[in-house]
Amino acid sequence: MDDRFKKFGTVSFTAFTKTNDFVTHLEEGKVTGTKCRVCGKEYFPPRADCFQCLSSDMEWFPITGTGRLITYSTLKYAPAGFEKDVPYTIAVVDFGPYKMFGRIAPEVPEENLSVGMELRVKVNKLPSGQLSYVFCP
Amino acid sequence: MGRVAIIGVGQSAFVRNYPGGIRELAFEGFKEALLDAGIKAADIGASVICSAPEYDKQRSPAGVIAEYLGLNPQPTFYVESLCSSSSMGLRVAYSLVASGLHDVVAVIGFQKMSEITSAESQERMGRGADIQWESPFGTMMPAYYAMYARAHMAKYGTTAEDLALIRVKAATYGQINEKAVYRKAVTLDMFSDPSNPMSGPVASPLRVGDCCANADGSSCVILANEEKAQIFSKKPVWILGLGSATTPVNMANRDLFTGLAVAQAAAKQAYQMAGITPQQVDVAEVHDCFTIAEMMAYEDLGFARPGEGKELIRAKETYREGRIPVNVDGGLLSKGHPIGATGGSQIRTIVLQLRGEAGPMQVKDPVIGLVHNIGGVGLYGNVTILGRE
Numbered sequence: 001m002d003d004r005f006k007k008f009g010t011v012s013f014t015a016f017t018k019t020n021d022f023v024t025h026l027e028e029g030k031v032t033g034t035k036c037r038v039c040g041k042e043y044f045p046p047r048a049d050c051f052q053c054l055s056s057d058m059e060w061f062p063i064t065g066t067g068r069l070i071t072y073s074t075l076k077y078a079p080a081g082f083e084k085d086v087p088y089t090i091a092v093v094d095f096g097p098y099k100m101f102g103r104i105a106p107e108v109p110e111e112n113l114s115v116g117m118e119l120r121v122k123v124n125k126l127p128s129g130q131l132s133y134v135f136c137p
Numbered sequence: 138m139g140r141v142a143i144i145g146v147g148q149s150a151f152v153r154n155y156p157g158g159i160r161e162l163a164f165e166g167f168k169e170a171l172l173d174a175g176i177k178a179a180d181i182g183a184s185v186i187c188s189a190p191e192y193d194k195q196r197s198p199a200g201v202i203a204e205y206l207g208l209n210p211q212p213t214f215y216v217e218s219l220c221s222s223s224s225m226g227l228r229v230a231y232s233l234v235a236s237g238l239h240d241v242v243a244v245i246g247f248q249k250m251s252e253i254t255s256a257e258s259q260e261r262m263g264r265g266a267d268i269q270w271e272s273p274f275g276t277m278m279p280a281y282y283a284m285y286a287r288a289h290m291a292k293y294g295t296t297a298e299d300l301a302l303i304r305v306k307a308a309t310y311g312q313i314n315e316k317a318v319y320r321k322a323v324t325l326d327m328f329s330d331p332s333n334p335m336s337g338p339v340a341s342p343l344r345v346g347d348c349c350a351n352a353d354g355s356s357c358v359i360l361a362n363e364e365k366a367q368i369f370s371k372k373p374v375w376i377l378g379l380g381s382a383t384t385p386v387n388m389a390n391r392d393l394f395t396g397l398a399v400a401q402a403a404a405k406q407a408y409q410m411a412g413i414t415p416q417q418v419d420v421a422e423v424h425d426c427f428t429i430a431e432m433m434a435y436e437d438l439g440f441a442r443p444g445e446g447k448e449l450i451r452a453k454e455t456y457r458e459g460r461i462p463v464n465v466d467g468g469l470l471s472k473g474h475p476i477g478a479t480g481g482s483q484i485r486t487i488v489l490q491l492r493g494e495a496g497p498m499q500v501k502d503p504v505i506g507l508v509h510n511i512g513g514v515g516l517y518g519n520v521t522i523l524g525r526e
Binding site for chain 1: 256259260262263264267268269270271272273274275276277279280281283284285286287288291292337338339340341342343387388389390391394
């Protein structure tokens with residue numbers, strides 16, 4: 001079985017998805033979304049199927065440029081498996097056709113953040129070997 | 138299609154570490170509702186059992202609970218929509234009665250949050266979101282609502298103190314509600330005192346005092362058609378409006394962060410079905426799992442315009458004597474939030490208010506009441522409107 005997805009995030013909760021090329025792209029240094037080849041709708045998080053036109057003919061596209069920070073929160077407590085990361089900041093960033101949920105890069109202090117600021121996304125390779133993405137100015 | 142009434146309500150005390158099992162916990166709310174309705178288990182045609190299953194050890198809890206409550210051989214089944222499970226159960230029960238399939242239906246909500254260890258709870262907390270695309274970042278409920286608080290503050294100038302005022306109000310009534318888990322007073326000073334636990338950070342900008350109390354508890358609401366309601370009940374309370382909606386789980390697929398789209402959609406449906414405006418609501422129970430959730434509810438339900446919820450709480454308009462009393466039973470913040478029991482407990486509060494039986498929490502002569510019950514972070518939303526006539 002292709003269980004590449006178990007490498008995504010500090011703790012991965014599922015190993016199996018048809019969108020596991022996402023993890024290979026992270027290994028290659030790219031953060032990607034999917035685009036429906038039939039109707040053109042762009043998705044993040046990536047999907048194997050388009051709910052708009054019911055097609056499963058999707059292609060990958062790299063996420064580039066900057067998005068706008070919609071909101072964020074810094075956690076002082078964490079669920080099991082994330083205790084060592086505290087404090088860390090989660091955020092929603094608007095890239096226009098799609099939004100992204102994820103973490104702010106650990107080197108960016110919370111006081112430097114403000115709603116509306118421009119952020120870009122980059123691959124984050126964790127010391128454990130896991131792969132993720134983070135937002136940074 | 139005939140009218141549907143609520144003829145009996147009950148709930149257990151909401152407590153920490155309930156010393157019995159889930160069947161015994163469910164019995165407490167059920168017994169109170171049966172006595173309230175003045176009926177026997179055999180008068181009930183079907184039961185709808187509601188909880189959030191991640192806290193249950195028992196597989197398919199509806200079976201053991203129906204057995205314990207003497208509800209065999211009538212049909213029973215399980216309804217789940219996280220924290221709004223028992224409001225969703227009420228919606229299902231309404232349709233069972235309105236369709237003519239059953240005359241009398243019981244909605245039984247319960248949650249024994251202490252059924253699992255705190256380590257198990259920590260683990261489940263991490264799976265409360267989209268496990269594929271959100272949980273790998275380390276997410277939890279308070280942090281999601283905190284993101285809504287941040288967006289609300291940024292757009293409307295709402296302050297941390299405005300949110301604390303909501304907690305202070307909840308505690309005002311938690312102190313006089315003998316069913317509440319948190320019976321102590323909360324003052325604004327506690328939030329500005331770094332040595333006070335209430336001011337401790339959880340997920341910025343939310344603090345300990347902004348978060349509701351976990352609890353074990355049960356609730357029960359008994360519905361009947363018009364004919365049975367007239368036979369059994371001296372003071373039936375009528376279900377005037379029901380609204381229900383969903384939003385994507387994943388924050389990336391949402392458009393609104395300063396209010397809950399589910400609450401707005403469900404409220405619109407419920408007001409339309411009841412044929413009333415928000416201004417006609419005399420008393421409300423809203424889902425204040427976090428202070429920001431109540432602030433957004435003021436606006437999503439039309440009690441205040443978007444961004445003006447803070448004016449309501451600053452002027453104490455949502456206190457018992459105010460223009461629109463909200464959560465005058467202590468709310469989830471002080472009464473406690475045993476997930477599957479919460480919606481039924483909110484319904485109970487409004488039914489008692491409309492009957493004039495709410496004791497020290499009684500609002501002056503209410504005719505129409507509203508319940509706003511949310512599952513997840515605005516994932517499932519139910520709004521229910523009840524009336525005396």
